[in-house]
Amino acid sequence: MSIGNSDFETRLTNLTVILACGFGLLLARLFYLQVVRGETLRTIAESNRTSLISERAPRGLILDRDGRVLADRRPTFVVLFTPLDVEREVLDKAKMKLSSILGFTPEELAEKLRPALKRASLVRLADRVSRPVAFALAEQLPSLPGITVANEMQRRYPNGNLACHALGYLGQISRREYERLRAQGYQPDWLIGKAGLEKVFDNVLRGEYGGMRMEVDAAGRSIKIIDRKEPLAGYQVRTTLDLDIQSAAEAGLAGAGKAGAVVALDPRNGDILAFASAPGYDPNAFVHVRGEELEDEESVGKIVNRPDLPLFNRAIQGLYAPGSVFKIVDAAAALESRRIPPEESYFCPGYFWLGGPGGKKFLCWKKEGHGRMGLKDGLIHSCNVYFYNMSLKLGPDPIESLAGKFGLGRPTGVGIPGEKAGFVPGRKMFTDGRRRWFDGDTLNMAIGQGTVLFSPMQAAQLAAAVASRGKIYRPNFLKDIRNPSGELVQRGVPELLGQVRMSPDTWDFLDAALIEVVERGTAQNCRIPGVRVAGKTGTAQNPHGDDHAWFVAYAPAGDPVIAVCVLVEHGKHGSSAAAPIARKVLLAALGSPESPAPGAAPLSAGSGEEQE
């Protein structure tokens, strides 16, 4: 303190105080940041350095009843983009490379990148990228800041079109669906089932989505994987479908070369054995892998815009007049009414005058006439004139009421969205007094024309109900659901919706008559030697073109294991167009060896010498 003067000392002290205050402030701030807010800031630092990549779980398998694969998955790649501090030039160059490798137009790419750049969040740039494309990207990765290529399992339908309408297809979740499903943990960029079983069982098939935490640097490049929540594969759904029967049904429809539908049920429990609608589509198109050629060059756009509407599920959404198939209901109603003796017969000249000669003329399908017909023969030969006469005597009400008991005019409850109800007419239609029910309506109804409408599924259910003597089961797709380790999670249980109560005589009569339809009536094209097949053809008049062909059948009669319905649009005649397809389906189901042409081994009706 050589130069100690008090003023200087004071000034030094003042400086010291200022210094100490400044440091006190800084120390307090340091304490606040590192100790008080340390936890929060650590979290931010974590999220800074990590970037979460959601991994889609492999979708569950869909199998047929014997465990054969209907839908599985295969590895593909996804391209993810994390936006970060990147210079504009670099980004622009990266964009050019991306659009050329991924095949986006610059506008598409900009559209995809926009949310990422706006919210600085990770986006899926491209799903389902093929291996060559992914490798091309991987090579360029150093010059593509923020791009990550990851592995992901993707849905595949190894059988292509097979059972496409049962399986349905996948699609990007829509905004509306997302709003509805977000509570269940769905994310806005997921693929979800849009139709068919993919939609019905989406919840179990999708599995639990996993994620990867990646360490990224400030430029958004992934440094390493920190940890990973393994996605849980979706549950495996075993359906009631039988690949053989399904294939036979689709092959039959394809052979006919026309639109149509085949539904095969197990009359004992309602299991759906085959569910086909033609034309079909390849559901793989909806999960098209970028950079791979589609086999038949069918894009989603083409499928949607095709004039023959392949996405239209004719088995449950197509409604057709059942034609003579409805005569099964007529006959049963007649017997149950006890007012129509089965042996009472009418003469068929090929036409019928309503209101006496000179009135309105109703035709039989056989112009030259069937001659004198009783109930059984009328059914076997599908004689319209018999049913005109009979139904006039019976009236429409018993028929309508019995049709209701068979569940006609209501959806079968198969569960696949979009099922149509069909329609059964009756006096109830005209309660407003503007028009009343005429006898002509009764006649049209009796032969299943006019306003009567069945879906193929309903017709199949009708056949199954007749086969099982009145048991109406809900058509069921589900055999069981197992988790990825194979444990049973849920079993499909038959659900008896109703029981049509009729006298055993009536059931016997229907059984016998429908067998004879195949043996010597209109459905001889469906004869299978050694198997008693019961069936009924139908032809739906179609003002827009050729008639639609129906055929419903079940076999073996007496102990039926399958009921089938075949509809061929514009097939003209049930006997020629639909019955042969049904025969193929029955053969596939019953496992009988392919026999020579039908008609080679005649069997008399009710001979009792069936050898099952």
Add this chain to the structure above:
Amino acid sequence: MVYSASLRFGNPEVYFGKQLTAFLIGMAALFVLATVNYQVFSQYPKFLFFISVSILALVLAAGTSYRGTRAWFTAGPFSFQPSEISKLLVILLLGIWCSRNIKEMRHLKSLAVPFFIVLCHIILILLQPDFGSILVYMPVLLAVLYAAGARLAHLSVLLLYGLVAAAVLLAHTALSLSARLMQGSEFWAMIYHGTEISKEFLIVQAVLGGIVLFSWWLSRQLRFRVPGIYFLSFFLIVAAGWSSASLFLNSLKEYQRKRLDVFLMPSLDPSGAGYHVIQSEVALGSGRIFGKGLFSGTQSQLGFLPEQHTDFIFSVLGEELGFVFSAFVMLLYLVLLLRAVRIAGDSRDHFGSLVAIGIAVMFAFYIFMNLAMVMGLAPITGLPLPFLSYGGSAMISSLAAVGLLLSIHVRRFTH
């Protein structure tokens, strides 16, 4: 610390090696300066001034540019920033002059020469232009003058002058960025044009003068006995500050103006200064009490921190070593500063104590501004943290400054 911070650049050895070399050179300078009697410097003020100004002039003529600033001499792999030396020379010069005129310091006119010395350097450095480096001169000047016994009123004149000049520069930059405000209002447009040498400049000055005159008249009417000289000097100071800022603005070239804009308004920087401050806070805070461990700071090693080996080195330290260690480092700095002030108090002559004060305030300013910046309390000025930040010239001059302090301390009893 520099090693850890530069790990990310892939060649930490080079950074570390350079810094080590600078450290060794600095230590040599420290020993030389500590050994040599500091009083020799007081013999040659003109020579020192000449050296300081001429190296700054020389770097303008023959220096190397980096990021638009011509501030370095380069020789092979080494580069050197002369403004780091000038800083110390200016402190010495201020010490010499003030100690020789210690009795006169109460007079306003005694402040003219120190002011002139500093102004020369500021102008030369502005020409580089290196806006960050000039900041330190103002507090050093004020502190040395204050310690030398200048009157607070006189110092506040200087302070006011500096504040007005800075405020005008800031206003100019801010206004040039808010075109909407200027279109909507005559007033702001007038102010904006008034910040440059133009006819609006004169109008603004006239209006200012009018306002001052009016307040003088008002205070007389209210019977406050305030001498008119205060109002006059207030006006003159403001006008002087304003004009020097305007002159300065007018002499700027376009690229220099851009650099000034970015310096004053860091948010202009495309990478975003707000982003940098936040990342720095996150880095510090995420270190919590004990840190993440040396070399394992995620913020630094993954490149989220800007300028992590220079300006934001303290964030790296805080992240990797935690509160315990970073607070310890801060305390070390505080000890250094308090020692420097103590040395100033113990010095045997005014020259020594004023130089020690100058050095203490220089360190304090750098440390305070840098720490406040990384903690998000001060704007991003790009001032390095003494002894820790990467940068050879700064390291050497810091150690040299410590050498001077030691020299002053060692000779405190020698008469």
